[in-house]
Structures are given as C-alpha cells and as structure tokens.
Amino acid sequence: MHELGIVEHVIRTLHDVAEENNVRRIGSVTLEVGEVSGVVMDLLTDCWNWFREKDDLVKGAELLTETIEAVTVCTACDKTYRTVDHGKTCPHCGSKETYLLRGNEFSIKQIEAELFDDPEDGEPETE
Amino acid sequence: MKVIELRRTVTDSNDRDAEALRRELRSKGIFLINLMSAAGSGKTTLLSRTITDLTGKVDIGVMEADIASDVDAVRISGLGAQSIQMHTDGMCHVDAGMARAGIEAMEDLKADVVFLENVGNLICPAEFDTGAHRKVMILSVPEGDDKPLKYPLMFRESDALVITKTDALPYFDFDLDAAKRRALALNPDIRIFPVSAKTGEGMAEWEDWLLSELEAWKRDA
Numbered sequence: 311m312h313e314l315g316i317v318e319h320v321i322r323t324l325h326d327v328a329e330e331n332n333v334r335r336i337g338s339v340t341l342e343v344g345e346v347s348g349v350v351m352d353l354l355t356d357c358w359n360w361f362r363e364k365d366d367l368v369k370g371a372e373l374l375t376e377t378i379e380a381v382t383v384c385t386a387c388d389k390t391y392r393t394v395d396h397g398k399t400c401p402h403c404g405s406k407e408t409y410l411l412r413g414n415e416f417s418i419k420q421i422e423a424e425l426f427d428d429p430e431d432g433e434p435e436t437e
Numbered sequence: 438m439k440v441i442e443l444r445r446t447v448t449d450s451n452d453r454d455a456e457a458l459r460r461e462l463r464s465k466g467i468f469l470i471n472l473m474s475a476a477g478s479g480k481t482t483l484l485s486r487t488i489t490d491l492t493g494k495v496d497i498g499v500m501e502a503d504i505a506s507d508v509d510a511v512r513i514s515g516l517g518a519q520s521i522q523m524h525t526d527g528m529c530h531v532d533a534g535m536a537r538a539g540i541e542a543m544e545d546l547k548a549d550v551v552f553l554e555n556v557g558n559l560i561c562p563a564e565f566d567t568g569a570h571r572k573v574m575i576l577s578v579p580e581g582d583d584k585p586l587k588y589p590l591m592f593r594e595s596d597a598l599v600i601t602k603t604d605a606l607p608y609f610d611f612d613l614d615a616a617k618r619r620a621l622a623l624n625p626d627i628r629i630f631p632v633s634a635k636t637g638e639g640m641a642e643w644e645d646w647l648l649s650e651l652e653a654w655k656r657d658a
C-alpha cells in the first residue's frame with residue numbers, strides 16, 4: 311500500500327505549509343504526477359478521500375492532478391523518446407541501455423487555501 | 438481562496454525528520470545503514486553471515502522491518518546480536534519516523550553499527566530517507582542483471598550494491614559484467630560487492646568496506 315503512505319506524507323507536508331503560510335483551511339491540492347511514477351491514481355484518490363475527512367485542515371479538499379510525460383534517454387545514441395510508447399528499448403537504435411529522464415516525479419504543485427487573516431474569507435483571489 | 442505555489446516533493450517533511458535523526462545518531466555514536474532489496478534477495482542471510490564474521494570486531498544491531506511477521510528478528514537474535522522487529526502494518530517502506538521509533542525501542546543499545554533491514558521492495562524504500570548514514574542495496578543473481586534498468590532510483594541512491602547468491606551464477610542467465618556496467622552508468626560512485634553468503638565468497642571485501650566506512654564516518658565527526 312504505497313498510496314496510503316503517500317497520502318499520509320502529503321497531509322503532513324500540507325500541515326507544515328499551513329503553519330508557514332497562516333492557512334486556515336485547504337480547498338484543493340494540485341499534484342504533479344509523472345506518467346511512470348508508479349502511483350495508482352484511483353487508489354490514491356480513495357486514500358485521500360478517506361484521510362481528508364479525519365483532518366480539519368483538509369476536510370473536503372479536492373485532489374487535482376497534472377500528469378508529466380515520461381521521457382527516456384538512450385545512452386547509445388543520445389536520443390530521447392516517450393517511455394510509455396517504447397519502454398526501455400530505444401526506438402531510434404534498438405539499444406536497451408536507456409534511462410528515465412523524467413516521468414517518475416510526484417510532487418505537490420500548489421494548494422488553494424483560505425488564510426486566517428483573509429478579509430474576503432472564501433472569496434476567490436487572483437494574484 | 439488564495440493559491441499557494443509549493444513545488445514540494447511529498448517527502449519534504451520526512452526529509453527533515455531524517456536529517457534530525459541522522460544528527461542524533463551521530464551524537465550517540467550509532468552508524469545506521471539502510472539495507473534495501475526486493476523480497477527474498479538475501480538481506481537477512483547477508484546480515485547473519487556478516488554478524489558472525491565480525492564478532493569481536495564490531496557490535497552490530499539489527500532493526501527488521503516487515504509488513505507483519507517476526508521470523509527475521511528471531512533469526513538475528515539467535516546469533517546473539519541485538520535486534521528488534523518493527524511492523525509496518527502493511528506499509529511498503531520504512532520512513533524516518535519509524536526508524537526513530539525502532540532505535541528508541543532498542544533498550545540499552547550498545548551497537549556501533551545498526552542495520553535497518555527495509556521492507557522487501559525495490560521502489561518505495563528508495564524514495565524515503567530513513568535517517569541512515571549509508572544506503573546499501575542487494576541484487577540477487579536469480580533476479581536478473583537488468584534490474585538497474587527497471588529500478589534506477591535505488592541504484593542511484595545507494596552507496597554500495599551487494600550482488601548476492603553468486604554461487605547460483607552457473608544456473609542463471611546473469612551477466613555479472615553487464616549488471617556492474619548498468620549500475621555504474623546510473624551511479625559512478627557505487628561500490629559493488631559480488632558475494633555468496635552460502636559459500637562465503639566475496640564476504641571479506643564487503644566486510645572490509647563496511648569497517649572502513651565506519652572508520653571514515655567516525656573520523657568525519
């Protein structure tokens with residue numbers, strides 16, 4: 311159960327962020343998830359929906375995700391290609407000596423939050 | 438509502454806990470090693486043999502992490518080494534909070550070196566810093582020489598790679614040179630030790646490295 315652990319860590323990180331930014335409540339969390347991060351999004355969402363109800367800071371908060379395309383680079387010919395299309399075999403030269411350049415990331419990109427000293431409590435605000 | 442940009446990895450809070458634990462262990466003089474591998478690669482067997490071989494030279498303690506069972510801690514305590522079993526309750530890795538709880542639960546800990554036998558899995562343990570001073574991973578011959586290509590992060594993160602079960606090389610299609618080359622391509626600094634915990638072949642090189650890393654760590658204080 312990788313996903314349960316991830317959600318716990320996300321929520322702990324959000325508590326740190328809330329403290330630093332004077333956040334009262336979080337309305338949404340946007341994650342950046344690489345195509346080959348190995349995280350099962352459905353499971354992650356289920357875990358999130360379960361955990362968020364037990365925590366006042368994130369109660370009812372929506373979980374949004376942005377996908378990052380996975381790219382592999384070939385050490386034999388130095389070209390890159392889409393990992394999900396060709397796996398570990400380079401489509402340019404056939405070499406298997408390849409490694410993932412990006413696509414296994416998993417990070418919290420941004421949150422929408424209500425602050426303690428926000429006069430327009432709950433109103434959308436643009437920067 | 439206000440949008441706050443974070444760009445934080447989910448492991449940020451764990452990273453801070455890990456750094457704090459690492460410093461505390463330094464002040465206690467405990468050298469912690471995170472031992473990672475797939476399930477059944479030979480972690481407990483390697484540790485058992487290492488403990489036996491180094492008896493009288495260095496005191497080794499072991500924290501066994503397992504999803505639910507106790508068998509590994511029982512094997513280790515049978516050798517006279519201090520050990521503790523941690524249950525991760527279904528979690529696939531050990532994080533810094535769990536490592537701290539394990540250290541605190543080892544009463545009167547006298548070891549110079551403590552191994553944390555992580556949960557058998559090549560993905561998640563690589564992502565979570567446990568507060569260890571060194572990371573060691575195991576790849577066993579039956580698993581195949583293409584593992585570095587499938588699980589690059591663990592190879593990049595580890596200080597040493599122990600290739601175990603080399604006594605099985607004649608029976609498997611495992612190219613030792615290819616495995617080394619692939620690991621070094623991901624991590625040019627990784628130290629590689631082919632060993633058989635069964636015959637003892639290669640154990641001395643691995644144990645020498647361990648002792649020299651311990652000395653280097655003590656000198657860095």
Ligand SMILES: Nc1nc2c(ncn2[C@@H]2O[C@H](COP(=O)(O)OP(=O)(O)OP(=O)(O)O)[C@@H](O)[C@H]2O)c(=O)[nH]1
Pocket residue numbers: 474475476477478479480481482483509556557601602603604605632633634635636
């Ligand atoms: N032939 C051979 N077998 C080995 C060697 N090392 C371990 N084994 C066998 O591999 C199996 C698994 O070894 P363990 O040491 O229990 O592996 P582990 O990584 O601790 O396993 P988990 O804790 O369950 O993930 C056992 O049957 C061992 O006897 C070795 O060097 N050679």
Ligand SMILES: [Mg+2]
Pocket residue numbers: 480481482509554
């Ligand atoms: Mg074991």
Ligand SMILES: [Zn+2]
Pocket residue numbers: 384385386387388389400401402403404405
């Ligand atoms: Zn190529």
